[in-house]
Amino acid sequence: MSSPRLPKRPHDPDLTVAGEEFFFPDVRTTVNLFAIHTRSVRRDWNYPPHEHPQYEINIVLAGEQVMVVDGHSFIQRQGDLMLLRPGMVHSSRSSGQGFTYFCMHFDIDDKLFLSLLSRLEQVLFPADGAVAKQMGPALSKLLDLSALEDMGISGDSVAKRMRIQSAVFELFATLWEAVSSEAAHLPGRGYVQAELAHQIASRLQGRVNQPYRQAGSAEKQDGIEGISSELGISVSHCNRVFRSVFGVSPRVYLSELVLHEAKLLLADPQWSVQQIAELLGYGDIAHFSRQFKRWSGQSPTSYRKSVAPESSSE
Template sequence: MNIEVRFPNMTSTLQIIGCHFGVKQPGWSYPKHHHHLFELLHCWSGEVMQTINGTSIAVRSGDWLLLKSGVRHQLENVSQEPYSFFDVHFDIDDTEMRKLLSRNPFGHITREAAARTRLPVYRIEIERILQTSLAANTTSGPDYTAVKPSFGNMLSLQAYILLMIQEMIPLLLASDEAQEEGGLQRASAFETDIAHAIEEKLRSTVYSTGAVEEIAKELNLSRSQCSKVFVKIYGISPRQYISQLKLSEAKQLLIGSDLTIEAVSRRLGFASVSHFSRQFRRWTGLSPNQYRPKHAVQPLEPGK
């Protein structure tokens, strides 16, 4: 008997911005700000005070902190020793992963909790990549040194960051459960239900235009209310979510179908091929033609 077990197709894109190690002296501070990306911070040594949406948290040596996109925060080294850290900003267009990462404005993982995971191991591997790259290829600015890792190290860096996210998700979910048991649930059941209803409707209207306004009207919400409750649960606006759905579908169609670029554009509800091509390049850094395999990829048949 022939047996074949298949994994699902995966076209998610990981975006990594501002990945760096740093050392800041006592008295250093960074003003209130926010990013449109998730932020993962590890305190290597010393201590830093993070003020997040008015809540102050001491992040100590060995601790990890995950910040949801759009959360306002500021930092200050209030200790008497240098603060050294690893920091990376990232985004990923996998909707389920974003939902898990966006459950709360931030997640604080202590050194003791992290020690029971492989987070310290992955941080050491990234440090090794840094050291190797420093010895190979660097450029210097007034207050920084930029490294250019080899192709292999770039792949390893992306893999370790994904593995870090994988390790953090169970810890964040466990923290959520503890908060809910203690009556500290940040989103009400009503808000959660509304956000999930919006999400289901967005999925069903990915090929149409004006979906957000229509969904808000259908749910007896204003457009701003619709957006606010969705961001609270999913961490991105409904329009950004639709963009992610369109990107995912565009990747699938470009890789797994023989539809022309124009047909893909029409199917996804774009007004023109040029509009679709510009948007796809913003999403991926490539044109649809550059992203599509040079030779048509036919769906695999069992046993092939």
Template sequence: MNTNEILKQTKKLPVLDWNLRVYGTHKKTVGKGWKVPEEKHLAFELIYILKGIETVAMQNTLYHIRENELLLIPPNTLHKMWCDQVEENEYFCVHFDIDEPQFVADMLTYSNLYFSADDAKTKAIISIIEQWIAIFDNENIYTFKTKMEMQIILSSLCIQLFEQMEERKKAFHQNGTPSQIKYATTISEAIKKNFQQFLYANDLSLNALSIQQIIEACGLSYSYGYALFKKIYGLSPKEYLSQLQFNAAQDFLQIPEMSINEISQALGYNNISHFSRQFKKWTGLSPLNYRKKYLQQEVL
């Protein structure tokens, strides 16, 4: 039996090469008059109302979220929220993202945003969220064990959202033809591959991160490939590369030995001020303040 025949008979599981992130997880009680100004995030934001009513303005729609209801805010979506209908509102909020463009694209296209209290699908999600809420009772929430438990809960949430999304997907036409999806996937994989080689192997120049060059290397014109990518995934190739840079920046800032300047250069920024401005757009914090906040949490 030759090598090819052996490989054909070998069953393999897929290689997992992605970032699964959860951050900004908090539970809070606010009073009447509380408000959050308009903002947007690079990740999904999920809001669960424990008590009261919270109003969210998003995509020219007002959502009045009540007890045991959920709202899913997509990435890069401007929104603002406030409490003006009750004296007290208690909510749980979590931000999460996964470096899997097809999942994100399908979520943007097919997922529910508003989950009513009487829906069995909502209750299924809440049962997962309650596991996160239970973690607040732990004496030390920054241990390795707790962080792994949070990752497991996030995985369960993504699976639940995926299964619900798949049901809705069957009722709709595909966002693009099979060939369009294939081309968009090729572009996303090329962007990720070039970024990782640039970041970790140091065998590519900064030009390797040129979106135009990547798209044209995939055999497409820049304008067509750019528009196709955005049609399929709901974000531009440049925004996808920005997400990869943001994920890497968070990882590097957790390494005290790396200076901000070294991180800036590693991510492909021409100067540290450009990186600092971009990071503040991502998080609302400077890289230095983000690092201080992370290190303080690790000490607690």
């Protein structure tokens, strides 16, 4: 998370003259990748019916395969993409000739992304369709990583894993863009709720990142009311939708964001607790100290000593 703009110090340039500023969104997404591989098989190859708890992306690179998904048979030709949801029973076999395919299993904790994927009724996306075409360049970048062995980057090296993660996130971004238009016409209250909850979360994050907050803004109870008004929904609906997606109320979520920001600032001994309280929008240091202790079980000064033992006293 980006720290808010800090108070002006005597030897600093004039920080009160605001220039252009842009906050990138926080990234708190966890992705687990399993059994990423390419394989060339013979004309008599087959894989028995099975299921797994992850999503699967399967693309035929050459030839064609027969894929049976939940009892429905599909001919998957070169460039065709299949997106299988967790729990789908599927099997595959050659269609009388050998073929080459790419396969990747994954799970991801982004609720909005998962909600979008869960709405899709389609499992096969043909090579000449919009989804497969859009994903082509990102997929090629991922497949090119097989050449890393020739570059001396082999095995389970950190560099190789980082490159794989980078390519996979690019693939997911393209998948999101491509699939969003496909899913736009489908019913899906869950997706709408997840999207609204993420809009609320984004605005809560903006409240924390907002530089030079007004004194007492963190103590006011109108933060959620303001966001509800911006989105044109009631406070009760705002709370209900947010809790259904994130499992906590918006107020608790905001408290967690403020606590995280407070810890970042306390880890830097050049800023006093008084300054940090002001930055976070508290009218007085006593209230900030009480809130911080309630959240973390430690006073701000005690926490600072635990992470920066040589810091000077407040």
